[in-house]
Amino acid sequence: MKKYLLAGLLVWLPLAITIWVLHAILGMLDGVFAALLTAGQAVLPGAATPLLEMLKSIPGLGVIVMFAGLVLTGVFATNMAGQWALRQGSKILNQIPIVKSIYSSVKQVSDTLFSSSGNAFREAVLVQYPREGSWTIAFVTGKPGGEAGEHLRGDYLSLYVPTTPNPTSGFFLMVPRKDIIELTMSVDEALKYIISMGVVAPPVPVVTKAEPAVIARNQRG
Known part of the structure; x- marks a missing residue:
């Protein structure tokens, strides 16, 4: 019985953890989308409330919208007009007390980690x-x-x-x-x-002729 229990655990545990991680990521994206819709309800006229509530109830819509938003933001950020607008926005945020400390620190770390020309976490x-x-x-x-x-x-x-x-x-x-x-x-x-x-x-990597000395x-x- 113990043998079969462990064998079953080895089959289902990796799958369960993978599903749990994906569910957490998708839930986070849906949560951000729902928060944006809630903010929209406070700004838009009351007639738009039923539409926003309907959008909240569509499963997976938040993931699609957030993914599309990231792609469009990337397209915007890689052209000259977008880069200029982002620089102006960064200047404004860097002039706000408290906000500037958090924003500048996070931006420096993210630029270092995710830059294609950086060396962080490459070795x-x-x-x-x-x-x-x-x-x-x-x-x-x-x-x-x-x-x-x-x-x-x-x-x-x-x-x-x-x-x-x-x-x-x-x-x-x-x-x-x-x-x-x-x-x-x-x-x-x-x-x-x-x-x-x-x-x-x-x-273990295959050792070539040039590697033993290293x-x-x-x-x-």
Whole structure:
């Protein structure tokens, strides 16, 4: 009985978690759409209320509208007129107390993470943490900057060390490049390894003729 129970669990657990995550994302998008419709009821004439209520009751409409809105926003933001309008909007938001602190911080982080030319979360590495002799997987987010970068002499890297099994929380470290070991695994493979608590290990890469020297150097480091 235990054998069959575990076999059934292994079949349904990944499917159930996948459905749960998708349901949460779709629910969030529907919630944003419903909030916009509620705001529209306060602005539009009362005659529009029945139409807005009907739109709220259509399942999946919020996901379609929000997806279309993101695409249209992206089209608008990639042309000259849209970029000018976004710059003007950013200037206005950056002049509002409290709002400017939140907006500027979130914008800098999102620009760094999602920029196609950025290096954040493009590379997985091994680093000794939380003590010497213990190793964990981290992601390179760049190099230390500002006042912290001025105090750190030498070649340092900024690392994000995610927690297990929830990688959305973690620790920020600034360590010398010589103290990390570069990995050939992709970021997706590293995340699977972390979330599974080391159970789902990425395949060992095929070593080419040019790679042994690199691997030996990393092991000595």
